[in-house]
Amino acid sequence: MPLTAPGRAQAGRPAGKAGARRVATVTFAAQGMSVAAVYTTVPAVTEHLRLAPLLTTALMVTVALMAGAGSFLGLAAIRVAGPVSTMRGALLTAAVALMLIGWAPGRATAVCAYVLFGIAVGALDVGINTRAAAIERVHGRSIFGSFYTAWSVGGVVAALLTAAAARLEWPVADGLTVQAGILLIVAACVRTHTLPTAGEPSEPPEPSEPSDTSVQSPLGRRMWARLLPFGLVLLVVYVVDSTVSAWSAVYLRQTLAASLTVAPMAYAAYQAGTVVGRAATDRLVQRFGAVAVVRTASLLVAGALAGMAAAPGWLFAVLAAGTVGLGASVLAPLCLAAAARLRPDASETVLARLNLFNYAGVVTGGAVSGLLGSTGEFRLAYAAPAALAVLLLAAGRHFSRPAGRERRAHEAEVGS
Template identity: 25%
Template sequence: MSDLATSRGPAPLYFGMRGDRLAVSALFLVNGFLVGSWAPKIPVLMARLDITESIMGLLILVFGLGSIAMMPVIGALTARHGSAPLLKPATLALLPMLFLLTLAPELITTAVVVFVFGGLIGGMDVAMNTNAVAVEKRMKRAIMSSCHGFWSLGALLGAALGGVLLGSLGEIAHGLIVTVLATAAALFALPLLAQDQPTPETKAATPLKFPRSPLPYLVGIMALFSMIPEGAILDWSALFLQREHGAGIELAALGFAAFSATMAIMRFAGDIIRQKLGAVLTLRICGGFALTGMVLAALAPVPELAILGFAIAGIGISNIVPIAFSAAGNLPGIPSGIGLSIVTVMGYSGILVAPSAIGFIAEHTGFSPVLMGTAALVLVTLGLSSLARYANFSAE
């Protein structure tokens, strides 16, 4: 692109993949791996600090607040300086956080580390999505869905390995091994990152302020209204299946598992589908699956059908957010970092903030009406689906 100070030579290949694409994919994997490694650590942390579920809930909220606080800051800085100069220090600062959390001796120190951990996770998220947009522009083809697929894979690996290591070797060994593995992958990836620093002229012309154009906020609504259903399934599907269908814990756990499995598979397929069908049609098809799945889950007479509904919803939700992020990074007249920071903050609030409101509403109405309400939100995303055209690369 004319506003980027980048090299024009052919990209080197590693394991049959362009180096810049492999690098950003690996960083999505690392980010997801660290988040996935945090999840099984929660009960161990509660036992070590002797804290209640309510206090742990506040720590999880602190993690989310750290992410939301850092996302717009990193987004503004990437708009001014490019994603690579921000992604490197953010990644290197993030790598020891899980181990520092393991060493935190009491609650206040733990809360500070959790806030910084969440902030660096969120800041890295904005920067690596911006870098993925830069690679998409170079390749003139979609890669965002598979990048998010690598995040899902990393989260799965982190959660699975965490359970094994915590159970067999203990908390300190788990923190150390996870940190070493994540560091090795990051040190391999960082030198291969796409360099997307703006030219001095573009840098000087980039104001660090919220854009007046409604486009990033509308794309943010698309992301938000597809991530609220994701947050609802993540936090409440097991309880929904237990309370409203009488499912045992093993069957109830399959709700989110089925959703996660179909979402991960479809994210790795999503780039090819988007390239063939275009972003708008792909998003509309995905929205149809998401709507169908949420309605089926809400109205299912037996738990097995509800689980099938969650699986269908995973097919649909899988690629809506990657398309929204690609569109946010390509909005006319808006730097990628600014557009992505707005959409990322709006979207992730659907997972970090909305589930608490969902729990409050469900306590008074039950979960079926809430799931129907989240399905209605998908209709708004479908109504805004024409904005997905900014995620297309065929015209470049």
């Protein structure tokens, strides 16, 4: 397969890593907005449809399970249509799902809408991370943190839109329709930019670029072992993330007696903390190294979760949620970037595997927190992950793996 010369576009496609980075950044923001729109409207949807607490928990777990399935559908779509087309299709599907959630006339329609959203966000996740890994390789330095900063900004915007809609006493359908409209605009603006190449393909080929998949070596039996440290970190991160994201609004509403206007503020604070943390991630890694950043972030998360569990009122809980976001924010992008470097020629498959840990954490955190919350024990739901966060300290050393060792490990896999 002929390689595209650096700086030149294929037919009908603009060239340039700057344009590709802009598209990926906006898409990350849209994904963050869609997830926040779903999580921050849980109290309003629950009250509107009169859902039982256990059914609400089941819905949040279902979203995570469907996202796991969606990531493998996204992997298949990438192989057929490429990552950019996968991103565009997933955004359109997520927008439809948001409108269905808002306008659902009954529980059955709501369940179907949440299932559709989970599939869409899972496909979007693997598509956008595959594209981001390719863009980072072209830049030759750590930029994953900037993408996840955009994700968090989108989450903050969505949470504030939810709070504003509640303040204006809009029906939940109107607020979700506005946010779905934003996703549709982003999907319409997504374009494919041809990335420069430096001796190897920087992304899975688009449909107009058929590839000989027979020349791509298999991942090998050792890949699961090499992914395990990053997978465990990602699992714990998403236990924490789902506990705060999916249930913070309900926690403020039910346990701390906050209004529907105030309830989304913990999620907004959490995402605001992630904006700050992720904006600083790349510089912190360059200055102090990934190991020190991971270990410091782990301690910060543990302390902030304990503070959230003991919060005497909603304001304290909001501040603690922001601190959790500050610490947890750096861990996911560092995991994804490190895993993608293990096999640059098959990053989409590696990331799909890693996503299993992601969604296992979301399911575990969402289910346990929801079950504890339904029995009135939301405080324990935030105390328990604090202990798990300390376990991340042991995994920190794996983030300093030299490139030479990665190359030798890959050669050993191929030869085995």
